[in-house]
Amino acid sequence: MGALSGPADLTDDFSRFVRGKGGVSTLEIAVKGARCANCIAKIEAGVKGIDGVTGARLNLSTGKLVAEWRGARVSPAAVIRRVRDLGYEAQPYDAGETLNAGEKEGRLLLHCLVVAAFGTVFVMGLMDGVWYGGADMSAATRNLFFWLAAAVSVPTTLYASQPFFASAGRALAKRQTNMDVPISLAIVLSLALSLYQATTHGMHAYFDAAVMLAFLLLIGRYLDYLLRNRARGAAQHLVALQSALARRIRPNGHVETIAARELAPGDRVLLASGERAPADGTLEDAGTDADISLVTGESAPVFVERGAPLRAGSVVVGRPVVLAITARTENSLVADLVRLLEAGQQARSVYVRLADRAARAYVPFVTGAASLILLGWLIAGAPVSVAMTNAIAVLIITCPCALGLAVPAVQVVATGRLFNRGLIVKSGDALERLAQIDIAVFDKTGTLTLGAPKLLNAASIPHDVLERAARIARTSRHPLARALALAAGDGPAAANVREVAGAGLEAACEDGAVERLGSAAWCAGQEVSHASELWFRAGTGKPVRFEFRDAVRPDAAEAISALKRLGIGIEMLSGDREAPAAELAHIAGIENWRAGVDPREKAAHISALQAAGHHVLMVGDGLNDAGALALAHVSIAPGTAADASQLAADMVLRGESLMPIAEAIDVACKARRLVLENFALAAVYNLAAVPIAALGLVTPLIAAAAMAASSLVVTLNALRLARGWRT
Amino acid sequence: MAHLNGIALIIAAALAFGLGALGLLLWSLGSGQYDDLEGAAERILIDDPDN
Numbered sequence: 001m002g003a004l005s006g007p008a009d010l011t012d013d014f015s016r017f018v019r020g021k022g023g024v025s026t027l028e029i030a031v032k033g034a035r036c037a038n039c040i041a042k043i044e045a046g047v048k049g050i051d052g053v054t055g056a057r058l059n060l061s062t063g064k065l066v067a068e069w070r071g072a073r074v075s076p077a078a079v080i081r082r083v084r085d086l087g088y089e090a091q092p093y094d095a096g097e098t099l100n101a102g103e104k105e106g107r108l109l110l111h112c113l114v115v116a117a118f119g120t121v122f123v124m125g126l127m128d129g130v131w132y133g134g135a136d137m138s139a140a141t142r143n144l145f146f147w148l149a150a151a152v153s154v155p156t157t158l159y160a161s162q163p164f165f166a167s168a169g170r171a172l173a174k175r176q177t178n179m180d181v182p183i184s185l186a187i188v189l190s191l192a193l194s195l196y197q198a199t200t201h202g203m204h205a206y207f208d209a210a211v212m213l214a215f216l217l218l219i220g221r222y223l224d225y226l227l228r229n230r231a232r233g234a235a236q237h238l239v240a241l242q243s244a245l246a247r248r249i250r251p252n253g254h255v256e257t258i259a260a261r262e263l264a265p266g267d268r269v270l271l272a273s274g275e276r277a278p279a280d281g282t283l284e285d286a287g288t289d290a291d292i293s294l295v296t297g298e299s300a301p302v303f304v305e306r307g308a309p310l311r312a313g314s315v316v317v318g319r320p321v322v323l324a325i326t327a328r329t330e331n332s333l334v335a336d337l338v339r340l341l342e343a344g345q346q347a348r349s350v351y352v353r354l355a356d357r358a359a360r361a362y363v364p365f366v367t368g369a370a371s372l373i374l375l376g377w378l379i380a381g382a383p384v385s386v387a388m389t390n391a392i393a394v395l396i397i398t399c400p401c402a403l404g405l406a407v408p409a410v411q412v413v414a415t416g417r418l419f420n421r422g423l424i425v426k427s428g429d430a431l432e433r434l435a436q437i438d439i440a441v442f443d444k445t446g447t448l449t450l451g452a453p454k455l456l457n458a459a460s461i462p463h464d465v466l467e468r469a470a471r472i473a474r475t476s477r478h479p480l481a482r483a484l485a486l487a488a489g490d491g492p493a494a495a496n497v498r499e500v501a502g503a504g505l506e507a508a509c510e511d512g513a514v515e516r517l518g519s520a521a522w523c524a525g526q527e528v529s530h531a532s533e534l535w536f537r538a539g540t541g542k543p544v545r546f547e548f549r550d551a552v553r554p555d556a557a558e559a560i561s562a563l564k565r566l567g568i569g570i571e572m573l574s575g576d577r578e579a580p581a582a583e584l585a586h587i588a589g590i591e592n593w594r595a596g597v598d599p600r601e602k603a604a605h606i607s608a609l610q611a612a613g614h615h616v617l618m619v620g621d622g623l624n625d626a627g628a629l630a631l632a633h634v635s636i637a638p639g640t641a642a643d644a645s646q647l648a649a650d651m652v653l654r655g656e657s658l659m660p661i662a663e664a665i666d667v668a669c670k671a672r673r674l675v676l677e678n679f680a681l682a683a684v685y686n687l688a689a690v691p692i693a694a695l696g697l698v699t700p701l702i703a704a705a706a707m708a709a710s711s712l713v714v715t716l717n718a719l720r721l722a723r724g725w726r727t
Numbered sequence: 728m729a730h731l732n733g734i735a736l737i738i739a740a741a742l743a744f745g746l747g748a749l750g751l752l753l754w755s756l757g758s759g760q761y762d763d764l765e766g767a768a769e770r771i772l773i774d775d776p777d778n
Contacts, residue, residue: 037772060766
């Protein structure tokens with residue numbers, strides 16, 4: 001049920017998504033729901049079947065379909081409609097966004113890694129020949145080897161080290177230091193000294209050390225990038241939510257389709273059942289039922305009266321209405337939520353990673369030690385080249401290869417373990433943050449509950465009554481009707497169904513009798529609770545009441561008590577009304593809770609907690625939680641959450657269970673301990689290696705071996721996290 | 728001098744092979760062969776001879 005599933009929104013307005021190049025037009029479409037070979041074959045064949053389309057290729061990993069045609073013969077709307085007709089959600093994809101900064105970064109890292117790998121293998125082959133057989137070589141042969149090594153290693157190392165140079169440059173420009181400063185220094189200096197050695201016919205050159213350093217560090221960087229990039233694909237859907245179209249009623253009564261962002265206050269917009277309000281407005285002619293869960297988190301649809309406001313993002317589930325726009329889309333609620341989200345992400349980017357904090361202590365130590373050693377050898381009367389060699393040996397031997405691998409190695413193992421337990425971790429540093437939290441704040445609807453109403457009293461309703469009610473229910477998109485249809489299982493849908501706004505459905509049977517499904521008033525029943533019941537009445541028979549409730553997640557109470565055992569404070573913030581919130585808090589065992597909280601209050605509450613020195617974990621699903629999710633120290637969203645919330649969250653739950661949250665905190669604490677151990681190992685290694693290198697006792701071969709050994713120890717230590725968890 | 732010529736030849740050949748492999752890998756990365764590993768795994772199941 002895409003927001004744009006109505007036929008009327010498919011106009012030629014999509015032409016702005018079409019890219020033309022050399023007479024070939026391309027359209028990129030984000031397709032949701034494609035999973036298998038069958039889907040690929042169906043979608044590609046379907047799109048290629050459109051007259052004029054010359055090519056269609058679906059990328060299953062990213063869910064992106066690229067369609068091509070010559071000239072302007074094909075309407076982009078026809079392509080999108082074809083994909084939707086095949087049963088998949090489809091949104092045009094803004095090609096300007098495709099090569100976003102993240103993808104470019106990944107591509108550059110991969111290219112650097114490949115080039116560094118080539119350089120390492122080739123240069124090591126040459127240089128090992130010199131180390132092992134250098135004494136037997138003539139000076140001319142050795143020089144040839146050095147120059148060949150230089151010819152390969154200088155360009156490959158400089159190319160492959162771009163990410164380090166760029167990062168070090170950015171840090172220095174801000175008068176800060178990070179790991180990349182000593183790394184860049186070691187790479188540049190060892191290349192420079194090696195060139196000097198080669199020109200002066202010296203014995204020792206470090207060409208292989210420089211390129212191998214870049215190679216080992218790039219492996220860590222690329223692992224880190226893969227972690228962060230894993231869930232990036234969701235980003236496009238938030239934009240899609242905003243780029244919706246609207247049907248504006250012109251003063252002369254004609255209806256035209258325009259982009260929602262062109263709407264101005266005073267415009268009148270037609271909203272059919274199932275359509276999302278593109279901007280804030282008020283209902284003009286009549287009231288309707290609306291699903292406002294995106295805005296408030298309230299699960300049951302509410303009746304919005306004539307003249308009452310309808311917020312952007314609400315979905316009309318009752319009769320079609322006319323909405324008088326009161327705010328531009330950029331001033332509407334969805335836009336507000338996007339801004340909250342951006343603000344939160346900026347606040348979080350201030351977080352300093354463990355590795356960078358280590359670097360702050362490490363960088364002055366390493367550079368200081370190297371310059372002291374340079375000075376010491378000079379004062380002791382050694383030639384400049386010997387002093388430089390020993391100083392660079394210190395830089396290389398202390399170079400944080402082990403540190404560069406230490407953190408990503410632990411994070412890759414930890415996220416792999418959590419993935420198997422049903423939790424997708426989107427960024428490695430989220431685990432570091434998760435290890436610090438002391439308060440967990442839960443949303444109610446869709447987070448502690450499953451987010452969809454379930455029929456409660458199915459057992460007390462005769463089977464034939466349930467089936468007859470379900471026949472009518474199957475024709476409706478109303479959430480309660482859908483829950484009823486779900487409870488009854490598959491079956492036929494009634495024909496001749498009439499919908500009466502704000503009341504219910506009426507079906508005329510073959511025998512002339514009339515069956516009704518809807519509100520208590522519609523079926524002559526005694527209303528108990530408007531939002532959570534449906535009534536059914538056959539002819540003039542006795543009305544039957546169907547009671548619904550949003551089911552609690554099966555292990556909610558268990559997960560909450562597991563978190564409490566870890567010493568974490570629990571709170572619940574719900575946009576829902578007081579009574580259901582109180583009931584749920586009791587079931588889940590939560591003492592601190594608030595009901596009727598709107599998105600801004602949620603975000604403000606999180607900020608207040610953090611200002612008081614707490615580290616907050618936010619667990620929420622709705623778009624109304626997105627701001628709070630982005631603002632919290634760490635955030636988790638269920639897999640059923642709105643795209644924007646999954647995007648804002650650091651971690652996403654794959655299944656219905658909440659237990660992985662408690663396990664994630666446990667794993668995060670273990671991972672943090674392992675990272676600290678790795679730092680300690682690296683520190684011990686450096687304390688031993690620096691004096692040896694400072695005394696000039698280290699040959700490049702030993703330095704390389706020591707470097708590799710320390711990386712290996714750190715990686716093996718990280719793997720301890722994977723041990724013993726397949727239980 | 729004969730053995731030095733042999734070494735020069737071998738090194739030149741190794742460099743050529745290495746650069747060739749590097750070029751091929753960069754080309755395959757650039758042409759998008761690794762962009763959709765999931766899709767590639769599924770596509771072998773499609774019967775259509777056009778694909």
